[in-house]
Amino acid sequence: MAMELMSPAGSMEGIIAAVRGGADAVYFGTGDYNARRNAKNLEGEELVDAFRYCRLRGVKTYVTMNTLVTDRELVRAKELILKLNELGADALIVQDLGMARMIRALAPELPIHASTQMTVHNLAGVLACEKLGFTRVVLSRELPLREIEFICKRSPVEIEVFVHGALCMCYSGQCYLSSAIGGRSGNRGLCAQPCRMQYSFPSSAPSYPLSLKDSSMAQHLKELEQAGVHTLKIEGRMKRPEYTALVTSIYKKALVENREPTREELEQLQAVFSRDGFTDGYLMGKRGNHMFGTRKEESGREARALYKQAQAIYQTSPEPPTVPVELHFTARSGQEMTLAVTDRDGNRYETFGQPAEPAINRATTEEEVAAALSKTGGTAFKAEKVHIELEQGLRASAAALNAMRRQCLEGLYLVRRQPPKRKAGDWQPGLKRLPYEQAPGFIYSFQSVEQLSGPILSSKPDMIWLPLGQIAGHLPMIQALQDKGLRFAAVLDRITFDSQWPRELELLRKVRDGGITDLVLTNIGQIPLVQKLDFTLHGDFGLNIMNSQSVKELRQMGLNSCTLSFEMNLAQIRDMSLGLDSQIIAYGRLPLMITENCITKRHGDGCSRDGRACAGGVNNAIVDKTGRSFPILRENHCRSTLYNAEKLWLADKMEELRELGLRWLRLNFTTENSKEIEAVIQAYRRGEGSIPERATRGLYYRGVQ
Numbered sequence: 124m125a126m127e128l129m130s131p132a133g134s135m136e137g138i139i140a141a142v143r144g145g146a147d148a149v150y151f152g153t154g155d156y157n158a159r160r161n162a163k164n165l166e167g168e169e170l171v172d173a174f175r176y177c178r179l180r181g182v183k184t185y186v187t188m189n190t191l192v193t194d195r196e197l198v199r200a201k202e203l204i205l206k207l208n209e210l211g212a213d214a215l216i217v218q219d220l221g222m223a224r225m226i227r228a229l230a231p232e233l234p235i236h237a238s239t240q241m242t243v244h245n246l247a248g249v250l251a252c253e254k255l256g257f258t259r260v261v262l263s264r265e266l267p268l269r270e271i272e273f274i275c276k277r278s279p280v281e282i283e284v285f286v287h288g289a290l291c292m293c294y295s296g297q298c299y300l301s302s303a304i305g306g307r308s309g310n311r312g313l314c315a316q317p318c319r320m321q322y323s324f325p326s327s328a329p330s331y332p333l334s335l336k337d338s339s340m341a342q343h344l345k346e347l348e349q350a351g352v353h354t355l356k357i358e359g360r361m362k363r364p365e366y367t368a369l370v371t372s373i374y375k376k377a378l379v380e381n382r383e384p385t386r387e388e389l390e391q392l393q394a395v396f397s398r399d400g401f402t403d404g405y406l407m408g409k410r411g412n413h414m415f416g417t418r419k420e421e422s423g424r425e426a427r428a429l430y431k432q433a434q435a436i437y438q439t440s441p442e443p444p445t446v447p448v449e450l451h452f453t454a455r456s457g458q459e460m461t462l463a464v465t466d467r468d469g470n471r472y473e474t475f476g477q478p479a480e481p482a483i484n485r486a487t488t489e490e491e492v493a494a495a496l497s498k499t500g501g502t503a504f505k506a507e508k509v510h511i512e513l514e515q516g517l518r519a520s521a522a523a524l525n526a527m528r529r530q531c532l533e534g535l536y537l538v539r540r541q542p543p544k545r546k547a548g549d550w551q552p553g554l555k556r557l558p559y560e561q562a563p564g565f566i567y568s569f570q571s572v573e574q575l576s577g578p579i580l581s582s583k584p585d586m587i588w589l590p591l592g593q594i595a596g597h598l599p600m601i602q603a604l605q606d607k608g609l610r611f612a613a614v615l616d617r618i619t620f621d622s623q624w625p626r627e628l629e630l631l632r633k634v635r636d637g638g639i640t641d642l643v644l645t646n647i648g649q650i651p652l653v654q655k656l657d658f659t660l661h662g663d664f665g666l667n668i669m670n671s672q673s674v675k676e677l678r679q680m681g682l683n684s685c686t687l688s689f690e691m692n693l694a695q696i697r698d699m700s701l702g703l704d705s706q707i708i709a710y711g712r713l714p715l716m717i718t719e720n721c722i723t724k725r726h727g728d729g730c731s732r733d734g735r736a737c738a739g740g741v742n743n744a745i746v747d748k749t750g751r752s753f754p755i756l757r758e759n760h761c762r763s764t765l766y767n768a769e770k771l772w773l774a775d776k777m778e779e780l781r782e783l784g785l786r787w788l789r790l791n792f793t794t795e796n797s798k799e800i801e802a803v804i805q806a807y808r809r810g811e812g813s814i815p816e817r818a819t820r821g822l823y824y825r826g827v828q
Contacts, residue, residue: 126348128378129185129283130371131360135169136437138176140364143437145375148183150216151360154203156196157187157312174210175540180503181446181468184211187360188226189218189238191310191669191688194698197221198552201229208233211542214259218296218310220647221672227256228550234258239285240296240310241647242665245621246274248648253280255676261285261356263294264338265719267408268346270620275351284347287370287392288358290335290402290414292318293716293765297617297665300715302690303767304747308827310667310690318716319417322745325752332725332745333716336416339392339401341384344377362396365433366426369395372436394425395433410720410761444505448535450496450528453512454479454487454519462496462527464504464535472534476527479517487519495524502532552671555700558784565807566706566789567800568614570756572597576797582804585787586610588643592759595630598637605638612641615649616759617665617717623760624652631656650680659683664708671700678703684786689713689771692826696783704786709773710803711791712754712766713821722755722763754794766793772818774803777810 129148130141141149151173152164165173177184186207192200200222207215208230215233217223218240226235236259237243237252244263252260259281262271266284275282291298291309298309300317307313318333340347340355347355355378357370373388384392393400399416451463460476479487489511497506513519564585569575571593591613594601601611613634619627631642635656642658644650645665653660662668662677662685669688677685684704687696696707723743744752751768758764771791773780780788790807792800806812814820 126344126352126378127183127354128371128375129183129354129356130367131288131357131362132173132367133164133360133362134364135165135173135176136364137360137367138165138173140368140433140437141371142177142180142182143439143443144368144371145379146182146371148185148213148354149177150185150187150356152187152312153207154188154200155312156190156192156200156203156222171210174212174542178211178542179446179536179539181466181539183213185214185216185236186212187216187238188222189216189240190312191219191308191667191690192222193691193695194552194670194700195695197225197670197672201225201550204229204233205547208545208547209542211545216261217257218667219669219673220255220666220676221670221674223255223257224672224676225550228548230545231548232545236283237261238296239263242294242296242617243648244294244618244646245270245624245648246277247621247624247651248646249274249278249280249282250651251647251680253278254651259283259353264290265294265405265618266620268343268350268406269408270622271347271352271406272350273621275353278351281353282351283354283356284340284352285338285358286340286344286347286355287374288337290338290405292333292335292718292720294618294719296667297717298715299690299713300765302822302827303713303715306822306825306827308690310688311827313828320747322747322753324743324745329748330725331415331417332722334398334417335414335720336398336400336402337396338403338405339397340403340406341374341377341389341392343403343406344374344383345381359396363430364437365430366395368436369429369433391429395429396426405719412725414720415725441501442503444499444503446503446505446539447507448499448504448532449508449510450506450531451510452492452496452527454492454517455512455514456481456517460519460523460527462531464531466535466539468539470535470538472531472538474527474530474534476519476523479514479519482516482518485518486516487513489513491521492519492524495521496528498525498528499532502536504532504535553675553700555671556702558701559704559786560784562781563706563783563785563788565804566787567804568711568789568791569593570793572600574792574795574797574800576801578801579797579804580604580609582808584609586612586641588612588614588789590614591616591627591630591634594634594639598634602638610641611639612643612661613639614643614663615645617645617663618719618758618760618762619646619649620760628652631658644682647680650682654681662686662703664689664714669695671702674699674702674705686789690822690827693779693783693823695826696785696823701784706785706787706789707780707783707823708771708791708821709780709788710771710807712770712793713791714764715753715767716763716765717758718763718765720763721757721761722765723757724761756793767819769817769819770815771821772814773820773823774806774810774812775814776820777807
């Protein structure tokens with residue numbers, strides 16, 4: 124089966140551009156629940172027309188509902204889901220676990236696809252999605268070809284990858300930088316693109332350390348097909364229809380003709396939109412400075428020069444016919460003429476005409492019938508085959524044949540535009556569970572054991588979270604502390620490729636055998652891999668839990684507690700029914716990005732070139748135009764986490780926090796030393812002290828858009 128080519132559309136004009144460019148499927152947004160809320164999107168009658176237009180031409184329609192939603196928004200989304208089910212969307216693209224749960228209840232026959240916003244980057248993540256009812260998974264853009272192939276060869280569902288368009292510096296679904304800087308959430312469809320802004324390293328001139336070039340895999344289509352990829356996705360719902368038409372047509376020609384794009388086509392791709400050219404660095408497993416670039420003014424001028432050429436693809440009239448049909452004509456003496464038309468989807472329409480009369484001068488030939496019936500211009504149909512049963516000596520007028528053809532094609536037109544008949548179910552949010560009534564306990568989260576001290580440990584936290592590698596590397600010390608009544612949990616990395624999992628599983632078995640019983644999960648792909656290891660499972664912020672239905676889903680998946688999204692405000696948290704022991708991050712630097720490309724390597728300072736000593740420790744920082752300094756902490760496998768410039772501070776808000784019904788408040792220590800940590804713990808335990816000068820309330824009071 125040939126790979127499906129999917130193109131973006133931000134408007135009806137964009138849909139026409141994608142379809143005429145040769146897309147097998149289009150994806151677009153509607154309403155307030157899609158990750159490009161600033162795109163024009165489709166509403167009302169235009170939305171209905173879009174479904175009909177695509178269905179007639181055999182093009183699949185995938186609707187993006189890939190944002191995180193609160194409890195109140197989830198209730199409002201109910202009517203939209205029922206509407207899309209009725210209109211015949213071919214699938215919904217979803218990020219939020221609660222949204223997926225609701226769709227399964229309301230529209231059990233409507234397929235759901237796991238958005239790249241779910242940060243699925245390994246086989247276990249795919250398996251977890253399949254168990255949740257997803258029929259397709261869009262993989263993270265950062266995966267190299269060998270990891271994609273490993274997943275595809277073993278996946279029970281369809282695998283989709285991005286092949287062209289913008290690259291975010293951060294893993295999709297794990298970026299909170301836009302929220303922290305301007306209150307506009309990428310997880311809720313309003314990213315302000317802060318990675319395209321200038322920053323400086325200390326004592327360096329401003330540059331663009333977070334701006335990646337656009338991706339292009341146009342020269343690797345055969346490799347992706349051999350890897351087993353089902354769908355190729357072009358990014359760009361915010362871009363012009365001309366971009367969609369040109370990029371789609373180039374990829375489509377390459378796929379149909381089983382070749383790489385020509386040099387001229389590659390130049391056109393670069394001219395219509397790029398940032399200092401393209402990169403295939405992630406696919407080829409070659410990270411580094413060569414992957415970075417910015418959009419230049421001259422690039423815009425080059426793009427405008429191509430617009431007329433691109434417009435010719437989708438503004439030609441009449442529309443080029445693209446739907447192959449077969450026509451079956453019968454004419455026998457004394458019987459009504461019949462004409463039936465069928466398409467490849469099994470649709471059929473039949474019409475009848477007056478009996479053909481005996482020929483007086485000259486009988487109608489099969490060639491004349493075929494010529495009349497093949498005139499499908501002005502429609503979406505093209506006559507692939509015409510089957511004729513014509514008794515000799517009969518005369519069928521051209522007018523009669525033309526009328527039958529028009530009637531037949533109009534009938535098929537109406538049949539193909541009809542949405543499929545699907546079941547509609549019911550969904551109710553359910554009764555609200557009573558919140559935890561006692562004062563919340565405390566969880567301390569650390570980067571390394573070096574941050575621990577006697578006073579910290581003597582304050583008796585409910586749990587201490589440390590990275591898995593830290594616990595495994597200091598197991599005798601941790602065991603001794605557990606013997607004194609302290610409870611430790613091992614925190615897994617947010618990103619672990621399949622090739623990196625054997626080492627992680629080795630460490631997990633080591634700490635489990637060493638008496639560690641609590642494990643913190645940061646991605647749904649970790650759940651299938653650890654369920655048989657007999658840990659008590661806790662969910663971290665990377666799971667993006669923002670509503671009660673997502674909490675229910677985690678409970679069903681075997682988790683014992685969860686961390687609520689720090690993009691929520693306190694009122695939204697109060698709305699929730701907490702079916703699991705829940706916590707919020709109440710102190711510390713919030714993690715705003717996790718990146719596959721090492722940010723510090725861009726600066727060329729303090730980098731462990733061999734990659735063996737890249738875990739732990741503050742390496743560097745980037746500074747924005749206001750002078751705010753965002754620390755960078757190194758992660759395993761040469762990844763980076765960018766932290767907020769200011770520390771979250773809520774010690775003086777303890778009375779309000781107690782009213783939320785949370786089981787724990789988490790104090791998240793990153794760059795602090797032991798003395799600083801001791802002071803913070805004391806302030807939170809006492810619930811007093813004014814907010815420090817350079818601190819933030821986070822989003823708990825102002826919320827995000």
